[in-house]
Amino acid sequence: MRCPKCHAEIEEGYLYCKNCGEEIRIVPDYDPQVEDMLSGSLKDVVKEAQQNASEKAAGVQSAAGQSGEKTASNAGASASRKTEGTSRTAGNGRKRHSRKRRLTEGVLCICILAIAGLISVTLFRRNSYDYQYQLAVKAAADNDADRALKYLSRAMELEPDQTYMWLFKAQIEKDSGDREAAEESCRYILSKLDPDNQEVYTMLIEMYIEEGDLDSVKDTLSRCPVQAVKNSFADYIAAVPTASFADGIYYDTMEIELDADGLDIYFTTDGTKPTVNSTKYEGPIRLTEGSNTIRAVAVSPKGVLSDEAIFSYEISYLEAEPPVVSPDSGEYPAEVEIVVQVPDGCTVLYTLDGSLPTLDSAVYEAPVKIRTSTVFTAVSVSMSGRFSESVVRRYTIDGSASGDEE
Structure with missing residues (x-):
C-alpha cells in the first residue's frame, strides 16, 4: 500500500506513513458486485416470503371450504352439535390466520429494514470522500489503474481541486503509461492549484527525460520558480552566452x-x-x-x-588624422631638426626623398635632423590600417643641393 499523501510505500501492519507521518485509515474490502448480490438475495427473500404467505392463505381458504362441504353432507346431525362444530372450526381458522399474518408482517419488516440498511450503507459509501479515496489507494496498490481512477474521480467530485488528489491521479496515469493524461494533470495543478509544487515539476521533467524530449525539459526548467528543482536538474540547464x-x-x-x-x-x-x-x-x-x-x-x-x-x-573605421610637422617649409642656413606630432592611436611613417610613405617606410620615433636640402613626406596610419593625407615639407639648406638623413 502507498501513502495517500506522499505516495511512499507503507510496510504491512503499519497504521502511519514513516515518510510523512500521515495516519492510514483502513477501509474494509469493498466490491460493488458483492453488494449487488446481497441486494438481489434480500429481494428474493421478500419475494419468497410473500409467496409463502399467499400459499398459506390459500390453504386456509381451502380448509374452510372442505369443512363447509363436510357439514353439508352431515345434514342429519343434531342442530346443537352442528352449531358447536362450526363455531370451533371458525375460531381455530381465525387464530391460525392471525398467527400467519403476524409472521408474514414480521418477515416483511425485517426484509424492509435490511434493504433500507443496505441502501443507507451504499449511499453513505457512495458519498463518502474518505471511503472513495481509500478505495482508490487500494486499487492503485493492486495495480488496477482503471478502478483506481474510477474511485478517485468520484472522490474528486466530492472534494474538488485538492492538490494531492490531482498529484495522485497524475502518478496513476504516469504509472499506467498514459503520459499525455499525466502531463495534463500536472499542468492543471501548476496553472490552477499550486504553481510552485516541487513534486509536480519533478514528475513532469522526469517524464520528458524518459521520452527524450529535451526541448520540453528546457522549457519546463526555464519556467520553474523552484530553485531546488533547478539544482536537481542542473545538467539539463544551459546558460545563455x-x-x-x-x-x-x-x-x-x-x-x-x-x-x-x-x-x-x-x-x-x-x-x-x-x-x-x-x-x-x-x-x-x-x-x-x-x-x-x-x-x-x-x-x-x-x-x-x-x-x-x-x-x-x-x-566604422575613422580616418587617421594627418601628422603635424614642424618647422614649415623654407630656406634654412644650416641644420634643420624636424619634429612630428603623432595623432593618438596612430603611427607616423615618413620619407626624405619626396615619395609617398608605405608600410615599409621609416617609422617616426624621434626628431629627424637634416643638413642638406630635403623633401620630407609623412603620413599617419591608424590601428585599423587607415592612412591619413600626406604632409610634405621642403627644406632648402644654403649651399646644399641634395638631402640626407642624419
Whole structure:
C-alpha cells in the first residue's frame, strides 16, 4: 500500500506513513458486485416470503371450504352439535390466520429494514470522500489503474481541486503509461492549484527525460520558480552566452570574447542559426569593418541547447588624422631638426626623398635632423590600417643641393 499523501510505500501492519507521518485509515474490502448480490438475495427473500404467505392463505381458504362441504353432507346431525362444530372450526381458522399474518408482517419488516440498511450503507459509501479515496489507494496498490481512477474521480467530485488528489491521479496515469493524461494533470495543478509544487515539476521533467524530449525539459526548467528543482536538474540547464562588449557602433578593430559559465559554445557570423554543428568557440572573434552579427548557443552536459544569444556590432573605421610637422617649409642656413606630432592611436611613417610613405617606410620615433636640402613626406596610419593625407615639407639648406638623413 502507498501513502495517500506522499505516495511512499507503507510496510504491512503499519497504521502511519514513516515518510510523512500521515495516519492510514483502513477501509474494509469493498466490491460493488458483492453488494449487488446481497441486494438481489434480500429481494428474493421478500419475494419468497410473500409467496409463502399467499400459499398459506390459500390453504386456509381451502380448509374452510372442505369443512363447509363436510357439514353439508352431515345434514342429519343434531342442530346443537352442528352449531358447536362450526363455531370451533371458525375460531381455530381465525387464530391460525392471525398467527400467519403476524409472521408474514414480521418477515416483511425485517426484509424492509435490511434493504433500507443496505441502501443507507451504499449511499453513505457512495458519498463518502474518505471511503472513495481509500478505495482508490487500494486499487492503485493492486495495480488496477482503471478502478483506481474510477474511485478517485468520484472522490474528486466530492472534494474538488485538492492538490494531492490531482498529484495522485497524475502518478496513476504516469504509472499506467498514459503520459499525455499525466502531463495534463500536472499542468492543471501548476496553472490552477499550486504553481510552485516541487513534486509536480519533478514528475513532469522526469517524464520528458524518459521520452527524450529535451526541448520540453528546457522549457519546463526555464519556467520553474523552484530553485531546488533547478539544482536537481542542473545538467539539463544551459546558460545563455554573454559577450565581452555590448552591441553598438565601434570605430576600431575589435575582438569579442564569449562565455557561458564554462559550457561549450557554438556560433555563426553569417546570420544563420547556430547548432552543435556550427563553429565551436575556442578564442576571441575578430570583427571586420562593417556590420557584424554573432549568433551563439551554449550546450549543457546533457545536450540541452541554451536560448540563442545575438550580438550586433557596427565597425566604422575613422580616418587617421594627418601628422603635424614642424618647422614649415623654407630656406634654412644650416641644420634643420624636424619634429612630428603623432595623432593618438596612430603611427607616423615618413620619407626624405619626396615619395609617398608605405608600410615599409621609416617609422617616426624621434626628431629627424637634416643638413642638406630635403623633401620630407609623412603620413599617419591608424590601428585599423587607415592612412591619413600626406604632409610634405621642403627644406632648402644654403649651399646644399641634395638631402640626407642624419
